[in-house]
Amino acid sequence: MLEELEVKDLGPITQARLTPASGMTAITGETGAGKSMLLNAIGLISGAPAQSARVRPGKESSWAQGVFSLDEGAPALRLVEEAGFEPEDGQIFLARSVPEEGRSRSLLNGRTVPRSLLGQLSEYLVTIHGQSDQLRMASPAKQRDFLDSFAGDRLELEAYRVCWQQLQELETKLAKLSDQQAGAIQQADYLRESINRIDRVDPQPGEDESLKEQRERIEHAAQITQAVTGALAALDSTQLDVDIDAPSVAGLIGQASQSLASAGVSGLFEESIERLHSMNADLSDLVFNLSQLIDPDSQEGDLDKINARIHDLEELKGRWGPTIEDVLGWREQAQFDLEDMDASPERLQALQEECDQARSAALQAAQALSVKRAAAGKALGEQVSRELAALAMAGAGLQVRVRQRAAADLDAHGLDDVAFLFTPFPGSPQLPMGSSASGGELSRLMLAMELTAAQAKGTSPSPGHSRPKSKKSPESGGQLRPAPGERMTFIFDEVDAGVGGKAAVELGKRLAQLAQSAQVIVVTHLAQVASWADRQFVLAKTTGQDAASTSVEEVTGIQREQEIARMLAGSESQTSLDHARELLASSRL
Template identity: 55%
Template sequence: MPVLEELEIHDLGPIHRALLSPASGMTAITGETGAGKSMLLSAIRLISGGSADSGRVSSGAKAAWAQGVFAVDDHDASAQAAHEAGVEPDDGELFLARTVPVSGRSRAVLNGKSVPRAVLGSVASQLVTIHGQADQLRIASAAKQREFLDAVAGDDAQLTAYRKAWRALTDMDERLERLRGQESSARQQADYLRESIERINQVDPHPGEDEELKARRSRIENAADIAQGVSRALASLDASQVDVDADAPSATDLINQAIGALRDIHVDGPFSELADRLESLNADLSDVVFSLSQQMDDEETVEDLDAINARIHELSELTRRWGPTLADVIAWRDKSAFDVEDLDASPEKIAELEQERKTLYTDARHAADNLSAARAKAAKDLASRVTAELSSLAMDGASLTIRVTPRTTDEPIDANGADDIAFLFTPYEGSPQLPMGKSASGGELSRLMLALELSAADMRADGQGTGNDGMTFIFDEVDAGVGGKTAVELGRRLARLARTSQVIVVTHLAQVASWADAQFVVTKEPPDADDDAVGVITTVAEVSEDARVREIARMLSGSESEASLDHARELLADSRIAAAD
């Protein structure tokens, strides 16, 4: 599955140099408030094609730069997206980089090749999903909600069937609109095509006929030279072919005499072989004499020349107007015969196509109903799973309803089907159902998205849909407003999602960070006296063993007392044991 192997940052905000190698499972990013954790998310947004802000370039630097290295397989959607952009993975890796100068335009690079920002975003969309307050509002759109539902619904067959039926219907609608909108110019075009087809049919050309006729004309125009040359050749080879009274022996007679002379030699030597060669030569010579005599017989008359010139003129008129070759003329005539049908907007033709459209609409509507049924079934299952997850994430009484509303037969269908999809969130019991994004705080929305991704992963494990297995999920603010037992459950669920996808979480809760396979600490430090950097410097470093214990202790109590260190060790041990179950 695609995995973010490395994230490198230069001169972005307070981070002058940072290199992270996240775990393939769950990675926690921790640190004090204001230390600069948000810059890590900014870097990932940059390499995901997000908007560039030159104001975030480090003070004193000329440009900010970020690069993400992802391990991918050739069959991954990200690799396919890169291939469509003319870029291939390098040893199974995709390098997504972005440069943001202090002044001027940003530059997007994919595996060393400059690409439009939209291309970088297209590839990144198959690799990374950011669930931050600003990012996840995208799922508030009906289009994103429909995409999410289809990804877990396992409705690929129904969706493919509907799209095929929809294309056939829209093609017919375009054809009818073109016919109904015809004016006199279109009718004149139809008349022109009919007259042209009739003219070509009257001449009845055949491919290559003009070249054959020109060759025949050349022979007639050079008939005297041809006749003289053929006669002289025949007189030399066999005079009887030109003058029946000639008594001179032919070339074949002379060769036969030579053959006889060689055959009469009864002494060992090459004589028999030479006789055989002369016989072969004589056979070829006889064939030449025969062919030349035929040329004399086949010479065309001057009367033939007039007819040939007239035919060549007719064919030239065709190639001049519809050529350049007779094959082109014939192809144009055959195509025009079909075009006339569409240009001839007769009432009968339109009525015929309108009846065909009714059949196509019925087919599309039937395919849309099948798609809606599959979506409704998946929506009920997904909403039920999400609601169950929310109760374990400090959101008792909260629920998600996914409404799939089929349109009536009087309402139009569109490229996405014949239903309207809405994700409605109830933040607490008794609250009205409101669209996602308008009914949840940043932390609640992050936890709702976690519940959605977990439920989708469970549905995929049950054999439904395709979805985002292998995606790198990044969660920010997911722990806002929670603590204690809920924080432990939140960490447990992030770790569960990390079994099938890479998860990176920015958190200030030790109960969440303790579940991570790797932990990075963002620290804010004053610059050294010898350092050219201006202002506060932010460092990013991985912590493990004792260093991680100290960081967890700091997150628990703000100190490294013996009691907090013991609590940190216990928390890490409990999380490892629970994660192994």
């Protein structure tokens, strides 16, 4: 609820402070006094675009501030806390400074914030029903939200949103998996071809090194044979198939052993002879090993085949190595990955079935929501039409059309296209709301809609037209009345355009009825409307040395009677004063 509005250097207003009533407040004054500037001030603190041309001439900037009280648990309070602020004694301060040149500055509790935050907060705090502001309700989304509030379909709406959210999550997973499927097929083909390639080569651990050694022996066979032959000729020529007269090591060792044994001295050369025998045994073993190296069978091999095999192994190592062991390890992991990929079509099919089930559940929930909306739309249209008749718009009417789209056009809000069609006078075609009436007619239509919504809920609607539960007021005989801080602020401008006489009285009465459950601020030229207000402020022109300015004063007692008399007859004669007193006395619910 708006507890205080302060304005400085905005248009003709030099300085003004208003403390609206919690119920109904009337703002009156002569034409051109600047009543619209108060609405502009509220628009500024609600995040509306700033216009530097409205800064008072000769001043560097204009400034507006609204003090709002919030109840615990209010949506606006949660938004304030999410932005990192704490209310002061249950109040928040929304302010806007507009310089003569440059950008405006938005403040929340004295700290600079984005202008968008003021706009978000105002959605929960203020609804302006003026000529330009009616266009907001022309939005199909706003109309749908209003209808949902009137319908009281919170449970159906929440059930649908749960189904819709689940459907969105599953469809996102399905789309992601489907996108991956093409890549997965290519990857599976690659793994399959790679595994087949490795299997065709069939590498064995250490095979590449063994083949390289074999190749080296074959390539150097002549040098190896020459070296071994020379060594054997020196060590034991008997192992060679050639006649060699030169002594060999084996022969010389044998001669040395025989020479020592021929001495015939027992035990003298026994140790030496044993050592010579041992040397001869080692030599024999060495000669045998060397002789194997010149075995023709050990020198044989197809060098081309060996090189081809080494090439195949090197190719595998270059792609999946760097070693044969790494290649074999990669092949084993690739087999596991391939088996996992081969199961993905089944997962895709299972996920598709889950999506189908979720869509079916969402459609069912959307249809239940649509039934509730259609019934509420009919009731809303009928009740608003009755209210319009009481507001001097006999023959005017509102039709709420709820049409279901095709199942394929399901969206976050269900299946319904909601349209408010307004007939401003008998014989007029039904036209979309917002493009079919004057500002005054639209203001009265909005009043009728807000009254209908409040009557349906027993409390005042919010911007989304849902309201926290209200408390019973003993003073109201048990009538539902919202607790302090829960009251939405409705501002009506031009609601009295083209209205007079008895219809004006009925208009004031309807505003006062709405003010039982919401804070109502009305800018009016009609005494029959202003007389219903709990508090009245008058804007008056004053002429100074530099420029004309506007003062804003609350009127009470005799001053209010005089203002009502002026609005009735343009004078303060005794007759008009008597009429004013009578009007004020009769303007009570």
